[in-house]
Amino acid sequence: xxxxxxxxTSKKQVDRSRLIQxxxxxxxxxxxxxxxALIIFPSWTLIKTSLTANKQFSFQNYGELLSDSSxxxxxxxxxxxxxxxxxxxxxxxxxxAWLLARTDIPYKRFWQTLLIVPYLIPPFIGAIAWVYxxxxxxxxxxxxxxxxxxxxxxxxxxxxxxxIFVMAFYSYPIAYMMTLGPLRQMNPSLEEAARISGASIxxxxxxxxxxxxxxxxxxxxxxxxxSMMANFGIPAVIGMPARYYVMTTKIFLTILNYDKxxxxxxxxxxxxxxxxxxxxxxxxxxxxxxxxxxxxxSGKSSQPQLVALGKWKPLAVTFLSIMVIGTVIAPLTAIxxxxxxxxxxxxxxxxxLTLNNYIQVVVGxxxxxxxxxxxxxxxxxxxxxxxxxxxxxxxLLVRVRVKGSQLIETITxxxxxxxxxxxxxxxxxxxxxxxxxxxxxxxxxxWIIVIGYITRFLxxxxxxxxxxxEQVHVSLEEAARMSGANFxxxxxxxxxxxIKTNVxxxxxxxxxxxxTELTLSILLFSVGNETxxxxxxxxxxxxxxxxxxxxxxMVTLIVLTLNFITNKVTKNQMGF
Amino acid sequence: xxxxxxxxxxxxxxxxxxxxxxxxxxxxxxxxxQxxxxQxVEEVVEKVEEVVEEVVEKVEEVVEEVxxxxEEIVEPASGTITLYTSEPEGKVAEMxxxxxxxxxxxxxxxxxxxSGEVIAKIQAEKEAGExxxxxxxxxxxxxxxxxxxEDLFLVYxxxxxxxxxxxxxxxxxxxxxxxxIFNIIAYNTTLVKxxxxxxxxxxxxxxxxxxxxxxxxxxxxxxxxxxxFANMPGFGWEYYEALNDNGVVVERANGGVQAKVAxxxxxxxxxxxxxxxxxxxxxxxxxxxxxxxxALLIPTPIGILSSTKNPNAAKAFMDYMFxxxxxKLFVKQGYVSxxxxxxxxxxxPDMADFKVLMPDFEYIxxxxxxxxxxxxxxxxxxxx
Numbered sequence: 001x002x003x004x005x006x007x008x009t010s011k012k013q014v015d016r017s018r019l020i021q022x023x024x025x026x027x028x029x030x031x032x033x034x035x036x037a038l039i040i041f042p043s044w045t046l047i048k049t050s051l052t053a054n055k056q057f058s059f060q061n062y063g064e065l066l067s068d069s070s071x072x073x074x075x076x077x078x079x080x081x082x083x084x085x086x087x088x089x090x091x092x093x094x095x096x097a098w099l100l101a102r103t104d105i106p107y108k109r110f111w112q113t114l115l116i117v118p119y120l121i122p123p124f125i126g127a128i129a130w131v132y133x134x135x136x137x138x139x140x141x142x143x144x145x146x147x148x149x150x151x152x153x154x155x156x157x158x159x160x161x162x163x164i165f166v167m168a169f170y171s172y173p174i175a176y177m178m179t180l181g182p183l184r185q186m187n188p189s190l191e192e193a194a195r196i197s198g199a200s201i202x203x204x205x206x207x208x209x210x211x212x213x214x215x216x217x218x219x220x221x222x223x224x225x226x227s228m229m230a231n232f233g234i235p236a237v238i239g240m241p242a243r244y245y246v247m248t249t250k251i252f253l254t255i256l257n258y259d260k261x262x263x264x265x266x267x268x269x270x271x272x273x274x275x276x277x278x279x280x281x282x283x284x285x286x287x288x289x290x291x292x293x294x295x296x297x298s299g300k301s302s303q304p305q306l307v308a309l310g311k312w313k314p315l316a317v318t319f320l321s322i323m324v325i326g327t328v329i330a331p332l333t334a335i336x337x338x339x340x341x342x343x344x345x346x347x348x349x350x351x352x353l354t355l356n357n358y359i360q361v362v363v364g365x366x367x368x369x370x371x372x373x374x375x376x377x378x379x380x381x382x383x384x385x386x387x388x389x390x391x392x393x394x395x396l397l398v399r400v401r402v403k404g405s406q407l408i409e410t411i412t413x414x415x416x417x418x419x420x421x422x423x424x425x426x427x428x429x430x431x432x433x434x435x436x437x438x439x440x441x442x443x444x445x446x447w448i449i450v451i452g453y454i455t456r457f458l459x460x461x462x463x464x465x466x467x468x469x470e471q472v473h474v475s476l477e478e479a480a481r482m483s484g485a486n487f488x489x490x491x492x493x494x495x496x497x498x499i500k501t502n503v504x505x506x507x508x509x510x511x512x513x514x515x516t517e518l519t520l521s522i523l524l525f526s527v528g529n530e531t532x533x534x535x536x537x538x539x540x541x542x543x544x545x546x547x548x549x550x551x552x553x554m555v556t557l558i559v560l561t562l563n564f565i566t567n568k569v570t571k572n573q574m575g576f
Numbered sequence: 577x578x579x580x581x582x583x584x585x586x587x588x589x590x591x592x593x594x595x596x597x598x599x600x601x602x603x604x605x606x607x608x609x610q611x612x613x614x615q616x617v618e619e620v621v622e623k624v625e626e627v628v629e630e631v632v633e634k635v636e637e638v639v640e641e642v643x644x645x646x647e648e649i650v651e652p653a654s655g656t657i658t659l660y661t662s663e664p665e666g667k668v669a670e671m672x673x674x675x676x677x678x679x680x681x682x683x684x685x686x687x688x689x690x691s692g693e694v695i696a697k698i699q700a701e702k703e704a705g706e707x708x709x710x711x712x713x714x715x716x717x718x719x720x721x722x723x724x725x726e727d728l729f730l731v732y733x734x735x736x737x738x739x740x741x742x743x744x745x746x747x748x749x750x751x752x753x754x755x756x757i758f759n760i761i762a763y764n765t766t767l768v769k770x771x772x773x774x775x776x777x778x779x780x781x782x783x784x785x786x787x788x789x790x791x792x793x794x795x796x797x798x799x800x801x802x803x804x805f806a807n808m809p810g811f812g813w814e815y816y817e818a819l820n821d822n823g824v825v826v827e828r829a830n831g832g833v834q835a836k837v838a839x840x841x842x843x844x845x846x847x848x849x850x851x852x853x854x855x856x857x858x859x860x861x862x863x864x865x866x867x868x869x870x871a872l873l874i875p876t877p878i879g880i881l882s883s884t885k886n887p888n889a890a891k892a893f894m895d896y897m898f899x900x901x902x903x904k905l906f907v908k909q910g911y912v913s914x915x916x917x918x919x920x921x922x923x924x925p926d927m928a929d930f931k932v933l934m935p936d937f938e939y940i941x942x943x944x945x946x947x948x949x950x951x952x953x954x955x956x957x958x959x960x
Contacts, residue, residue, distance in 0.1 A: 070958050077960070136841045160960075241827075245958045258696065343859035345764065345838040365665055366686065444700050527660070527687040527697045541828055542690070543835030 017487030028396045031389050032408065038455050039411055042426035049429050050268035061262065061269040074250040075273065077239075078229055081163045081246060086224040088168035093175020093224075094217055096323065098209060099316055100176075101183035102191065104306045106313075111320050118327040119173035120563050122516040122533070124233025125552045126170045128540055129331030131157060131237060132338050132549065139334055158242035163235055167228050169327045174227065175220040182216040183209075188305045201312055215288055222285040226278060230419030232519040237540065247274045248421045248519070255425060255523060264429060271422040278418055332556065338549035357550035368551060370528065371535040378446060378531065379514035382453035383461075386510045387503055389454075390461035397462075398469035412462055415455040420519030427452055427524060444526040452520040457510040464509055468502035469495075501570050508566040515562075516555055653892035654681035657884070660698065662691040662714035662796070663876075667909050674905050675896045682889045690829055691716050691796040698723075706883050710890045713878035715757070716796035717746065718940055720877050724750050730880040732891055736898035740914050744875075751879030754897040755911040758871035758932070759801050762852035762864040767843040774868040775805070778819060778844065785823035788833055788842030792951040795829045797848055797874045803940035803947045804872060804933065816954055826955040838862055848874065850910035853923060857910075870931035 053060035065071045096115055099105050118126065134140045134155045141153035148154075156162070190212070194204045210217070232248040240249055247270060254260075254267040309316055342354040361368050393412075397405045415423050431448050434441040442448045472495055480490035518533035525534045532555055539548040661668060665688045672684045687697070691714045701707045707728070712720075723729065729750035737745065737752060744753035761778070763771045767786070772778060778787050790798040805811045825842065827833045834851040836842040838860035849871065852864035878897065880890040896902050903913045910921050920926060940947065 073958050073960060137836075137839045243956065243959045250958075256692070256696075258699065343838075344835065345766070345840055345855075345860035345862070366669070367665070367688065444697070526700070527689045527693060538689075541832065543827075543829075543832035545835050545839065 020487055024392055024395060025400070025402075027392050028402070031392060035408075035411055035455075035458075038451055039414055042423075042430035043414070045430040046268050046271060046422070046426040049265050050272050052265060053262065061265045064262075065266060065269045065273070070245070070250070071270065071273075074245050074247050074270075077160065077244060078246040078248075078274075078277075081160055081167065081235070082225050082228040085164045085167035085171065085228045086221050088164065089171040089224050089228075090175045090217060090221045092168065092323065093172040093177075093220065094179050094210075094213070096172065096320065097176045097179040097183055098205065099320065101180050102186075102188075102209070102307050103309050103316070104313075105309060105316055105320070111324070114324045114328055115176065115320070116173050117560070118170050119177075120559055121170065121331075121556055122233065122518065122559070123167075123170050123231055124237055124518050124533070124537060125335075125516075125556055126331060127166050127234045127237035128536070128548060128552055129335045130162070130166050130169075132334040133330055134162075139337070158238055158244075160239070160244055162238045163244070163246075166234050166238060167231065170234070171224045171227060172323075172327075174224050175217070178220040178223065179213060179216045182213060186212055191307060192305055195307065201307065201309070204307070218288045219285060222281055222288065226281050226285075226417075229274070229277065229281070230421070230519075232419075232421055232522070233537070236522075236537070248419060251421050251425065252523065255428070264425070267425055268429065271419075271425050275418055275422055282417060332553075335549050335553045335556070338545060339553045341546055341549075344545055357546045358554070361547045361550045361554075365547065367530050367538075368535055368547075371530040371532050374446060374530060375515055375532040378450050378453060379511050379517075382450055382457065382514050383507045383511035385454050386458050386461035387465070387507050389458060390465040390506055391503070393462055394466035394469050398466050399474065409462070412459045416457070416459045420456065420517075421523065423456060424452060424520045424523035427520075444529070446529045449521055449524045449529065449531065452524055453510075453514045453517065456517075456520060457514055460509040460513075461506040464502050464506035465499065468499035472498045505566060505570045508562065512559060512562055512566075516559060652681060653679050653886075653889040655886045655889050656683040656685060657710040657886050657889045657893060658685040658687065658708060659711045659713060659893075660687050660694050660709040661712070661878075662689065662694050664688075670909065671902065671905060674901055675893060678896055678899070678901070679889070679892050682892060684893065690794065692794050695719055702728075707881055709881060710884040710886060711878060711880055711893060713876065714796060715874050715876045716799065717751075717875040717877055717935075717937075718799075718944060719796075720751050720879060721747065721941065723881075728881055728883070730882045730884065730887060730890075732880055732894060734891070734894040734898050736895065739916065740898070744914065746875070746877055746879075751877035752894065752897070753875060753914055754878055755876075755903070755906040755914050756927075757797070757874050757876055757911060758849045758866075759797060759846055759874060760849045760852065760864050760871045761844065761867055762837050762847050762862055763844045764837050764840050764842070765861040765863055767840055771863070771865060772844060772867075773865060775811070775815075776869070778824070778846075779815075779822050781822070783822065783844055785825075786843035787819070787822065787845065788825045788827050788836055789819075789846040790830045790833050791826045791828055791955070793948060793956065797830060798846075799947065800874055800935040800940065801846065801872055802951055803943065804936040806947060806950070807936050807939040807943075813950060816950070820954045824955070849912075849924070850921075853910045853921065856923075866925065866930040868931070870933035872933045872935065875935065 050061055051057055051059065096111075100108055100111060105111070121129075130138075132138055134157045136153050136156075136158075138153075138155075138157070141155060144150075144154040145152075157166075186209070190208050191204055194208050195201075199207065230248065232252065235244070235246045235249045236252070239246060245253070251267050251270045251274070254263055254270060257263045260266070337348060339357055340353050340355060341348060342352045342356065346352060362372075363369075393408065396402045397408065402408075427448055428443065431451075432441065432443045442451075476494050476498075477490050480494045481487070485493065516533055517531065518537055521531040521534045522537060525531055530538070532551075536548060536551050536555065539551065659668070665686075668686050668688060672686065675684065676682065687694070687709070689697070694712070694714055695716065698707055698709070698712065701709075720729075724747050729747070731749050733745065733749045734752060740753070746752065761772055761775070770782075772780065772783065777783070792799040792802040802816070805815060806813050827836060827842075830848050830851055833842065833845045833847045834855055837845045837847065837852070838855040838858075840861075847864075849864060852862055856862045856864075878894070880887065880894060884890050898915070903915055903918050907913055907918060907921050912920050912924060912927065
């Protein structure tokens with residue numbers, strides 16, 4: 001009697017577990033179909049539009065683009081600023097990483113914390129900060145004019161060199177983060193041998209460290225190159241006033257050029273050109289990563305001997321100080337000072353200070369209020385949806401190991417890997433017309449932005465959560481199940497506690513970039529559906545200098561705080 | 577509700593009473609002329625019935641119209657109206673607050689953005705079916721004319737607007753000028769010691785590389801400016817070629833020009849007059865002059881869209897624009913009043929005392945594309 005009861009219960013439990021598992025499977029299929037609709041359909045529409053003229057299949061758009069010299073100019077400009085910018089960023093990043101990983105430079109934690117900050121500041125806000133700093137009437141140029149007595153500014157930020165400079169300053173943390181780990185794992189005996197044989201530090205770097213690190217450095221370079229090529233905010237803030245256009249800003253302006261009947265088709269053609277370059281870069285990076293496993297780097301748990309900087313130490317400290325001042329302190333101070341200025345055009349004296357800009361920006365301007373609300377809701381909503389989708393997909397990818405998981409991963413990576421401007425245009429083209437069945441167009445609503453955020457940042461959630469599932473070995477779950485726990489109990493008591501941190505991190509990894517997103521939003525927003533990014537950018541373009549500064553400083557503080565929280569909660573595993 | 581019914585019934589009775597004798601008389605006339613044998617009684621009755629039906633229908637129409645009109649008089653405006661505009665946000669908010677003192681039951685939703693973005697929103701909504709705004713107000717009269725060609729405006733002459741010159745009741749009272757703005761020259765006093773006095777002065781080599789102006793591709797006011805000067809004797813496209821040679825820098829819109837003359841990034845600018853006074857009043861080192869050849873009046877019409885769901889409140893808003901209260905507020909905000917005899921803002925001469933240029937509407941309407949492409953060729957070419 002007793003035994004019979006037990007069997008019945010466990011049978012019930014098995015049924016329930018099966019039910020749950022098939023539900024997850026079923027949900028997975030729904031999500032997969034949804035992803036196909038939200039990612040593949042827009043991509044297809046983009047390609048189709050670029051190949052359509054007068055409602056027929058045609059290469060006319062490409063013909064028009066390729067016979068226009070401004071297309072080549074934009075391509076050339078993109079390649080020029082991206083390559084020089086990534087060279088600069090890679091050199092700075094690797095040098096910083098080597099100093100922190102392999103030398104006896106003091107205050108490592110201090111540098112580590114500060115030197116990562118530029119990566120957290122949204123690039124367009126960084127660009128605006130640099131305009132305040134070295135723009136035609138920026139603080140540095142004003143100082144120069146005051147000292148030298150001329151009326152011509154010292155530095156011209158609105159130029160290709162301005163773009164390269166700002167891009168390098170905001171991208172070097174990528175190179176730094178990507179090479180720090182490999183540098184730490186590098187076998188120190190080689191460096192030691194070189195030093196003992198009398199090689200200088202410079203020589204050691206050039207002949208030993210850099211050759212060994214080529215795969216990591218190359219990977220970092222290509223990643224930075226791709227992010228610069230796809231960047232919209234920096235060339236928009238710094239390049240557009242000087243009419244220096246790169247592909248992303250050219251696509252943006254082409255989309256806004258309503259006077260041209262085939263403006264969207266031309267923008268689609270330009271996007272395809274950009275995608276081709278991005279694909280080449282991605283393939284190169286894949287190749288590099290395959291050849292990455294140099295045996296010399298493979299982990300040896302010996303405590304690495306640190307290189308003594310000796311007489312170079314003051315120089316190294318100066319370099320790091322300049323980086324911290326140049327990339328963090330100076331730009332943030334420029335934004336802050338501008339944000340507390342009462343009247344522009346007159347010197348910043350005590351009675352020209354005010355906090356009024358902050359009050360005005362939050363209370364006075366309706367679109368800022370709307371933007372704060374919209375961005376918070378959209379970022380939180382998209383992050384939540386991303387976490388739910390990621391939980392289901394990661395479970396299927398890692399645990400069930402469903403067929404075609406490679407395909408699913410590639411599809412979810414796509415909207416993140418290709419430039420945001422292209423993603424936005426694909427969404428516009430796909431959702432301009434009313435949706436079938438319900439007959440409503442989501443173009444000009446917040447929903448097209450939400451879809452943009454979800455598809456673009458989904459891969460961040462999946463990456464974080466599938467990593468967690470990988471870590472929780474299935475044997476833990478099985479052990480629980482064998483000890484009599486059913487599927488739910490095992491999941492609740494074993495899996496959830498172990499992946500909780502990653503789920504949380506995954507949410508923030510999607511929430512933070514969505515909160516300050518500009519590249520997609522600037523093309524998808526409409527009056528009434530503004531976001532923080534579009535409002536900061538819009539205020540800047542309208543010349544509302546003081547309000548721009550106040551809002552930009554607030555946004556920066558929020559982002560840094562959120563990151564600090566993520567850092568604390570995940571105990572430094574996630575966040576920076 | 578009871579009131580409405582009573583009014584309606586009374587009107588109906590009056591109208592019916594007035595009509596009845598005529599109805600009966602009309603059909604009887606032909607009937608009398610013709611012999612009864614050829615015209616059976618049934619036919620006559622049928623005809624009479626037809627005529628009566630027609631008349632009743634017409635009467636019903638008239639009654640409905642009368643009821644609508646009476647409702648407007650009896651019922652105060654209420655509900656919500658939406659305004660799309662490119663006017664400065666703060667100024668519009670002040671105006672709505674003032675309007676609400678007169679019409680507390682009307683909620684005005686304002687969507688404010690640059691002319692280009694507002695136009696984009698209107699076009700997208702038009703394609704999706706219907707423009708969501710009740711009223712639109714911005715500085716691109718040519719776009720208004722295009723919408724008017726599609727008959728998208730309500731014809732309405734606001735109460736109190738008769739005193740305004742007939743030429744500002746645009747397109748047969750489809751949209752109205754409610755206050756004046758002008759393109760003038762402003763300069764930064766810390767950078768410019770000998771200010772220019774005319775539009776021609778901007779070509780002076782001593783101002784080389786110091787002049788800024790808004791882009792005709794983005795700003796309605798700048799578009800009107802280029803469209804007028806490009807066809808003006810003594811100026812023409814050569815004037816713009818020469819401006820380009822003198823190193824004129826093109827900024828997107830008037831807001832940016834305003835900020836940059838205040839900050840000193842531009843020394844001399846072409847800008848809308850009230851914006852120059854605004855930054856001056858805030859304390860920035862900016863002055864403005866009324867150019868010898870004339871200040872260009874920039875039409876900034878406001879009109880009611882015929883698709884409005886609340887014409888009553890929209891009309892009330894238009895009426896408000898011509899009240900004393902509104903015109904005084906405009907002046908306080910730095911605009912020149914549209915009504916003769918209203919004191920201009922401090923620092924503005926009387927309109928009779930400076931030369932006013934009107935936009936060259938004909939040339940602009942006929943050359944919209946040319947103006948944009950020439951401007952783009954001169955000032956928009958991408959650089960390496």
